[in-house]
Amino acid sequence: MAEPARPLLEVRDLVVGYRGGRTLFGGRRPAAPVLHGVSLSIGRGEMVGIVGESGSGKTTLGRALLGLVRPASGSIRFDGAEISGLAEAAIRPLRRRMQLIFQDPMSSLNPRRTIGRTLAAPLRLHEPQQARAEAVRRINAILERVDLPPAVLRRYPHELSGGQRQRVGIARAILLRPDFVVADEIVSGLDVSTQAQVLRLIGEISRDMGLAMAFISHDLSVIRAVCHRVIVLRRGEVVEQGACEAVLVRPQAAYTRELIDAIPLPVPDPHWLVPEASAEGRARRMA
Amino acid sequence: MPAMLRDWRLAAGGGVLLGLIVLAVFAPWIAPHDPLDQDLMAATLPPAGFAGADPAHWLGTDDLGRDVLSRLIYGARVALMVAVPAAAAAALVGTLLGLVAGYFGGWVDVIVSRLVEIWMAFPAVLLAILIVAILGSGVVSVIIAIAIIDWTRFARVIRADTMAQSEADYVTAARTLGFGRWTILLSEILPNVLPGLLALIALEMGIAIVVEAILSFVGLSVSSDAATWGGMIASGRQIIYQAWWVFAAPLAAVFISVLALNQLGDGLRRALDPIMRQ
């Protein structure tokens, strides 16, 4: 395991605010800050979890990492190149190297397109000179990789199950062989068994392709299962970050401890219900 | 396909529209008489089934002896000749502006929205009359008048629809995949906005028929003795006590057409949207 030369993604002091609403005469109210100076880095092939509750800014962070949201200040460097201030047209060539998997595949797949067209479109865009046969081969290979039958290509999104749709979302994201993928709450709506399948798939793909991943979730147990490191976000600020074991077994920040304690494990724990005795309860569980 | 026909709205509305198209296109072969043919000896004959009816004139004749049925059929021609291009033109202008305003937002949206609001402040029918008075009567003027007035209807609906679709994840997905903004607008968003658009076009055709009828009622549509439904209503109104059918027939024609087109629009909306609802 050689030390990576430089991280794939480096973020320094990122500040993002959503634009305020318009006043009557067309001016804008001041922005409400969503991210207050976030710094992090993600190395090649590394799976980093981003955990936070609602209002933590984790989704905004995920979009900012892909240059989909313009930051108010701060720097985002992707493979050495600064992307934070770039115009849409300037960032477009980089797009094939960084992709996004959405939480709700129902809304992230064009409802009026067959799966086949949805998967073929990005290939045609980025590799127009590629022969049709080659494109077909690649799409079939990807379907096999995510364990979907080729018949899926003729279907529309609403004809597939939730787990299948999610796998199409994954297939679309890895089709262009990106270096970095942001997975935004991709298992949140799924049953435990489907979740397990999807997470295993993600882990395998990431290892096979050397894919770096920012795995956004509100569920620390899920993050522990697939990520090397974790970043804890609260109200737009990084509260703690580090290797999963370190943060989960010996959390430094009070908020992290609160977050961990709140998770109900499938083992009855009387201390979970009692407010005061949380720390002891956790120590007991981890022992 | 079969499922769509099961919706009676679609079937009935589509059927009537198809019937109108057939009547309009094949008028010279279907109409039993020349609509302009006057025969004062056979004036104000009642429709079939009433005392004194002439089997040659199923819906009777007007005060100049012209066959009501034939005039009705040729009137359908005028109605469609106006309704289809007018709805299409209004749709084209309105949709384009709506798409652009809804997707790009910013100052584009501000300009388009203000334009729509100001435009809609003018009383529609008066504006139509004004435009036709300026441009002179004739089918083309009527089409232009309707399109000029009603594009705002499309702009508002399409803008709202576009804004809603722009928020959807699949648009963000297209962005992350590297598609350009115009590509996304036309190949991702437009197809999803199409169902609403088609429904609105059907509705607009109904509106166009009514506007044309109003314009020909006041004599501003095509030339005054050509057969138009509005013109028939106008002249029929004057002899309503002697020959009520001259007034009633075109009125019924307008009513049925508009009703059918509304149902068609409604049915289209329901039929095309459930794909997404599941």
Added chain:
Amino acid sequence: MTDALLAVRSLSVVSSRREGGPILRAVSLTVAPGEVHGVVGESGAGKSTVGRAVLGMLPRTMQVTAGAISLSGTELLTLDAARRRRLLGAHVALIPQDPLSALNPSRRIEAQLTDGMRMWQGASAREARRRALAMLEEVQMHDPERVMRCYPHELSGGMRQRVLIAAAFMLRPKLVIADEPTTALDVTVQRQVLRLIRDLQTRHRTGAILITHDLGVVAQICDDVSLLYAGRVLEQRRTAELLGEPQHPYARALLRATPRYDRPDQGLQPIPDAVMAACRSEIAHVDQQLDQQFDRASHG
């Protein structure tokens, strides 16, 4: 068990729409007063349907085809609609999943809290208001007076859920049905809300059915649990026993699939196809037996 608060006996529900078999088949469970019975299963297992059947709120496309439900000894399914409505309205309350859509956006909180009491107990506006304020304090709401004057959209998700819990306990119901009450909430808020429900339920000796897909939630606040799959109860025991030593292979597989932050080497095992096949054949077998029983009973 004659002292059971709620007894569901062999309940079967079918849908007039779905072709794929019954929604519920021969589901039985009992809730003792002051205890929480968890109904757990994956999506489509029919858990919400159990709650709705008890509440008498099945959609028009679903019907009860067999079985019985009794509340404190009174049979619910044989009552006429009006009496059942009165009985349920006064004694059974619902804590729904989505606090936002469960509250009327154009009515103030006070009105929504006092509705039930004024309707079912004939309380005056003043009495109802007093009880509402007391309930808001019981659910640990800051500044109850202000909250009473608020509209739902002015409150956070957690606060709204607390209002719904207060509304549920306002009438001192015998039974509370909580349908995925914390699924939409943050994990820290979930803990507070679940603590609250458990606390109120214990204090007022209210029985409860908690419907959830989360085995962790079941572990922490349910006394008994029924594991549902395809509308059938596969295993039903005291929570500690079922989670500690699950007997049914499906229960074991579910536990193994659940990721745990304290046991990174465990969890994330997808349910083996063999287990699913075994479940399906077991269900088919049980169905066959039930059908035979039915035939014998009707021809005997």
